[in-house]
Amino acid sequence: MCGIVGYIGNGNVYKILINGLKRLEYRGYDSAGMALVAPDGKLSVYKAKGKVSNLEDYCSDKSLDACAGIAHTRWATHGEPSDNNAHPHYSEDGRLALVHNGTIENYKLLRDALQQHGCHFKTETDTEVLVQLIEYIRTTNACSLVDAVREALNQVIGAYAIAVVERDNPDTIIAARKSSPLVVGIGNDEMFLGSDGTPFVEYTDKVVYVNDNEIAVIRRGEPLKIITLDNREAKVDVKKLALSIAQLEKGGYPHFMLKEIFEQPSTLTDCIRGRVVDNGYSVRLNGVFDHQDKFLNCNRMIIVACGTSWHASLLGKQLIQDMCGIPVEVEYASEFRYSNPVITPRDIVIAVSQSGETADTLAAIQIARQKGAFVYGISNVVGASIPRETHSGTYIHVGPEIGVASTKAFTGQVTVFTLLALSIAQLKGSMDQETISKVAGYLLRIPELVKETLRLDDKIRQLSLIYTYARNFLYLGRGYSYPVALEGALKLKEISYIHAEGYPAAEMKHGPIALIDSEMPTVIIAPKDHLYEKIVSNVQQVKSRGGSIIAIVTKGDTVIRDLADHVLEVPDVPECLTPLITSIPLQLLSYYIAINKGKNVDMPRNLAKSVTVE
Numbered sequence: 001m002c003g004i005v006g007y008i009g010n011g012n013v014y015k016i017l018i019n020g021l022k023r024l025e026y027r028g029y030d031s032a033g034m035a036l037v038a039p040d041g042k043l044s045v046y047k048a049k050g051k052v053s054n055l056e057d058y059c060s061d062k063s064l065d066a067c068a069g070i071a072h073t074r075w076a077t078h079g080e081p082s083d084n085n086a087h088p089h090y091s092e093d094g095r096l097a098l099v100h101n102g103t104i105e106n107y108k109l110l111r112d113a114l115q116q117h118g119c120h121f122k123t124e125t126d127t128e129v130l131v132q133l134i135e136y137i138r139t140t141n142a143c144s145l146v147d148a149v150r151e152a153l154n155q156v157i158g159a160y161a162i163a164v165v166e167r168d169n170p171d172t173i174i175a176a177r178k179s180s181p182l183v184v185g186i187g188n189d190e191m192f193l194g195s196d197g198t199p200f201v202e203y204t205d206k207v208v209y210v211n212d213n214e215i216a217v218i219r220r221g222e223p224l225k226i227i228t229l230d231n232r233e234a235k236v237d238v239k240k241l242a243l244s245i246a247q248l249e250k251g252g253y254p255h256f257m258l259k260e261i262f263e264q265p266s267t268l269t270d271c272i273r274g275r276v277v278d279n280g281y282s283v284r285l286n287g288v289f290d291h292q293d294k295f296l297n298c299n300r301m302i303i304v305a306c307g308t309s310w311h312a313s314l315l316g317k318q319l320i321q322d323m324c325g326i327p328v329e330v331e332y333a334s335e336f337r338y339s340n341p342v343i344t345p346r347d348i349v350i351a352v353s354q355s356g357e358t359a360d361t362l363a364a365i366q367i368a369r370q371k372g373a374f375v376y377g378i379s380n381v382v383g384a385s386i387p388r389e390t391h392s393g394t395y396i397h398v399g400p401e402i403g404v405a406s407t408k409a410f411t412g413q414v415t416v417f418t419l420l421a422l423s424i425a426q427l428k429g430s431m432d433q434e435t436i437s438k439v440a441g442y443l444l445r446i447p448e449l450v451k452e453t454l455r456l457d458d459k460i461r462q463l464s465l466i467y468t469y470a471r472n473f474l475y476l477g478r479g480y481s482y483p484v485a486l487e488g489a490l491k492l493k494e495i496s497y498i499h500a501e502g503y504p505a506a507e508m509k510h511g512p513i514a515l516i517d518s519e520m521p522t523v524i525i526a527p528k529d530h531l532y533e534k535i536v537s538n539v540q541q542v543k544s545r546g547g548s549i550i551a552i553v554t555k556g557d558t559v560i561r562d563l564a565d566h567v568l569e570v571p572d573v574p575e576c577l578t579p580l581i582t583s584i585p586l587q588l589l590s591y592y593i594a595i596n597k598g599k600n601v602d603m604p605r606n607l608a609k610s611v612t613v614e
């Protein structure tokens, strides 16, 4: 979703901003733009609908001399994707330009008031209201830019990360945040801005994460200054950026998604490293051990998440219930936040988010905290908002995930849930030590078994050719394989735009069975587990209605092999670890089908990687 880049220094402003925008492309967007401030005080705004490359084409004959600038990728919310609605937006007299992520909820009220004062608007966007308001305050109060921004933000209700530049003030960028991510990069005589650290990773690893209700005052030749909305100076807390340029490249793969699928043996190793200890005898998550009393006295857990993270959470629920005997509920964060949830101080709320920035999940955390719950986060992006807003938590440590369709983050989240359940079980004594060590020992082997599963690549590529033009898919699974079915179906629809439904296999007879015919392929996830016999009969039900079946089975399976049209055999693992293996062929299947259809797998239409608005 929308991305912000900014730069002030002696480097090539235009190039730094364009490259920064390209780095943020993975977040999802539909137009891009930038504002350049020239040393002589000229302020130019260039914008283009579509890709950053369109903006580059547009800029090819423009004056690009600049000493500071801000840039933006926009994911449309208020007003269609167009050149006009793209950011930055000018204020009425062309003196200010502003980029904005988020939504201004009271924009209509502010707009009406500004119109009464004679302001004219060129767009329907909430962002233009903000820039006009800043200009209005700056002019009527004859105050500094930073005071005008502060005053304006005090009138705003909503979520924002903003950056503002001014025509006659080429040595200053003012930026601020509330609920949308914003990071300042500190270089040698130069400073950067980003929605995350990716736009400037090659220039500096010194970063300052701007907090909610803070304003960053970025001035050439001066140290970074942070003030709060109530005009107090805040501490500038410089952190080390945990990111490398190599992690942001495709490393010889044609797409990030394929790279990320194939990275899983090593990302899972990183995720497990240091967490299975004593030669595989026990499991230790510091986030749990440091808050033992909370976990020992917990009555109930509620997991909040969105998208793929929600699917991983369904698996987390099964793992925690099976291993720890604690009741667990899983909620969509977007529903939870408006459901007036009943939460007690003995509840633990677990927030799961790859990006650590999803607006609904962030809001759910805030509600849980207000109601007195202990909040635990499971995130990937180090230093993102969610890990900073939670009481404790665990990073999945799978490295930057660039492909919009989540793959390695899903398996990382499921791995962390397994470690979490084992840690709590160990603390509570809800599982005997021998079983804990057995599962932990298998977990250590998972990276190698994922590698073995990835050898299905060629077979799946061939198989994908048969199903490329199917219009609908059904994915079925039971128990631990049910969330895998949901995730498999989501992967396919996200990147191939084929309608796909994930269903608990036994529920099929209450509806989806009516859809089955020779044109509707069914993917059945049927490893050898305690529900295996049950799912065999579901396979027969599909078969007897003429449906074609792709089955994911455990190596050596003979029963489903005879019933299914195609089988993909995966290594045998304990039931609670099957999702880490069975999800791999589904990732590859969706990838190849989308590729056969010529789709942009890394940046599917309309989707965003980091969903920072409601």
Ligand code: G6P
Residues within 6 Å of the ligand: 306, 307, 308, 309, 352, 353, 354, 355, 356, 357, 358, 361, 404, 405, 406, 607, 608, 609, 610, 611
């Ligand atoms: C978007 C992404 C999904 C992701 C979901 C939740 O929809 O495209 O891949 O699962 O957001 O994101 P989060 O960062 O909170 O896991």
